[in-house]
Amino acid sequence: MQQPSSELHGPGHPEALSPAARMRQRRLSVLAQAPLPRMAALWRKTGLDPDIEILRGPENGLVALRGRIGGTGQPFQVGEASATRVTVRIIGGAVGHAMITGRDNARAQLAATLDALAEDPALTDRIEQEVIAPLEAEAAARDAALGAEVAATRVNFFTLVRGDD
Amino acid sequence: MYVAVKGGEAAIANAHRLLASRRRGDASVPALTLEQIAGQLALGVDRVMGEGSLYDPELAALAIKQSRGDLIEAVFLLRAYRTTLPRFGYSEPVDTGAMVIERRVSAVFKDLPGGQLLGPTFDYTHRLLDPELAGDHPVAEPVRGEAPSEKALRVSDILAGDGLIEENLPSEEDSDVADITRTALEFPLGRDARLQALARGDEGFLLALGYSTQRGYARSHPFAGEIRIGEVAVEMVLPELGFAVCIGRVRLTECQMVNQFKGSAKVPPQFTTGYGLVFGQAERKAMAMALCDRALRAAELGEDITAPAQDEEFVISHSDNVQATGFVEHLKLPHYVDFQAELDLVRRMRAEHAAAQATGRQDIATDASREAAE
Incomplete structure (x- = not known):
């Protein structure tokens, strides 16, 4: 199954980044695609509920979406998507960012909080194992289920044999 | 007064x-x-x-x-x-090759890597109204098949290997991408601005123009090289971090039309393409957009411009249904003073007309009223 979340093509290509930056890139990408109820449930299970200070936002805005001519050529603007960004700081701790499509402020704020928590070296692995990895697995399972439904609509051609000669 | x-x-x-x-x-x-x-x-x-x-x-x-x-x-x-929202920035160009595919068909290759995936289509339905849908009958779960392990290559990538089709490559230099929401339209447009306008263009208008090209007004012998529908990741560089992250996914429909091209002094005969990329599941619009994109490339490809669908200024100036409805519907707003002036003019012309008829100088009166009408 293809996983667009792990195939990043823009500047900051995974190979050019430090392992910590790569991990954060993956974390933010997984959080951006996670449904709020699941993100919230996994977060509550960690028992981590830090006091946070909101440094920016949550702010709703637009991201201009680009495609490429013919899929591979020069970029052009397809349109815009609504987006929400928020930056939080854990009191006495790290800063976390979130930028997600849509206008769900609560989801953006929780994503930024989880990012900030994971920026604490003592918690990085826990957030990864208890929140990010399960969310990623669930996203992969959703894609696999969709892929299976689509696969059932694949056309299998067969040749008709005429019986009259 | x-x-x-x-x-x-x-x-x-x-x-x-x-x-x-x-x-x-x-x-x-x-x-x-x-x-x-x-x-x-x-x-x-x-x-x-x-x-x-x-x-x-x-x-x-x-x-x-x-x-x-x-x-x-x-x-x-x-x-x-x-218009009420700030713009945070620009996404990286989406990679439709890495789409999580919900539908993918090609009318040019029967057996292509990844297969023909019909997905949730109206095609092959009988177009008979279904009385069951008037109620809330339970719906059967979709059948699940085994997902293929092979990647669904784009048809254009398959053909590109042999030079049979024009290749779309990004240019080396990082040129500015046109944005018609920021800069007023100035004809002739680049293909990037044109595609942006077509992507938001009215489906009915583009459908009719695309249809006109099939009926012979700028015939370009199109084949639906590939249509794919599905979700793509939206990536964006976050300035705070300095690298791109995925900020979510959007569903898109992409259409690659493959068209004949007889070649030119510089280019041997090869297939050319028209491109459509539209939000959501919008196959008809994506196909119409691709037909119009190809027709509008007439000048670039050295073809004669003979039909409305090839006239960039005509097509792009009239494709936006918000602009169109604004101008058409403004006719409803009070034009009392304008009309009062017209009413006066017509009364005067009628009086002159009657006077001229009475004196037998009808020819002169007719000329005068024609001038006024113009």
């Missing part, structure tokens, strides 16, 4: 209150939820997002509800809303 008049405040307020009541309809019937509209009228929502040029299914559903299902009014509402 110009006399300004003012009035109608109470009438307007009462009309809007009446509109709200009619919009709600019979109060004994439950109100539609946005989830119902986004979930069960999804292709209408997609159309509003595409022509509204704003990807947000929830807002598009709200716009459809508010507009009582008038999709152009809904598009207008989305366009108005987007």
Whole structure:
């Protein structure tokens, strides 16, 4: 199954980044695609509920979406998507960012909080194992289920044999 | 003398209150939820997002509800809303090759890597109304098959290997990408600006123009090289971090039309392409967009410009249904003074006409009235 979340093509290509930056890139990408109820449930299970200070936002805005001519050529603007960004700081701790499509402020704020928590070296692995990895697995399972439904609509051609000669 | 008049405040307020009541309809019937509209009228929502040029299914559903299902009014509402928001930045160009595919068909290759995946299509339905849908009958779960391990290569990538089809490569230098929402249209447009305009263009208008090319007005022998529908990741560089992250996914429909090209002094005969990329599941629009894109490349490809679909200024200036409806519908607004002047003019012409007839100088009067009419 293809996983667009792990195939990043823009500047900051995974190979050019430090392992910590790569991990954060993956974390933010997984959080951006996670449904709020699941993100919230996994977060509550960690028992981590830090006091946070909101440094920016949550702010709703637009991201201009680009495609490429013919899929591979020069970029052009397809349109815009609504987006929400928020930056939080854990009191006495790290800063976390979130930028997600849509206008769900609560989801953006929780994503930024989880990012900030994971920026604490003592918690990085826990957030990864208890929140990010399960969310990623669930996203992969959703894609696999969709892929299976689509696969059932694949056309299998067969040749008709005429019986009259 | 110009006399300004003012009035109608109470009438307007009462009309809007009446509109709200009619919009709600019979109060004994439950109100539609946005989830119902986004979930069960999804292709209408997609159309509003595409022509509204704003990807947000929830807002598009709200716009459809508010507009009582008038999709152009809904598009207008989305366009108005987007002007109230700041722009955070630009995404990296989406990679449709890495799409999580929900439908993918090619009319040019039967056996292609990844296969022909029909997905949730109206094709091959009998177009008979289904009385069962009047109720809420349970729906069978979709069948699950085994997902293929091979990657669904783009048809253009398959053909490109042999040089049989023009290749679309990004240019080396990082040139500015046109943005018609920031810069006024100036003809001739680059293909990037044209595609942006077509992506938000009215489906009916582009469909009719695409159809006209098939009927012989700028015939270009199109084949649906590939149509794919599915979700792509949206990546964006976050300035705070200095690298790109995925900020979510959007559903897109992509169409690659493959067209004949007889070649030129510089280029041997090869297939050329028209490209369509539209928000949501919008196959008809993506195909129409690709046909129009190809027709509008006439000048670039050294073809004669003979048909409306090849006339860039004509097509792009009239493809935006918000602009079109604004100008057409403004005719409803009070033109009392304009019309008073016209009324005066016609009265004067009629008087002159009658006078001329009475004196037998009808030929002169006819000339005068023709001038006035022009």
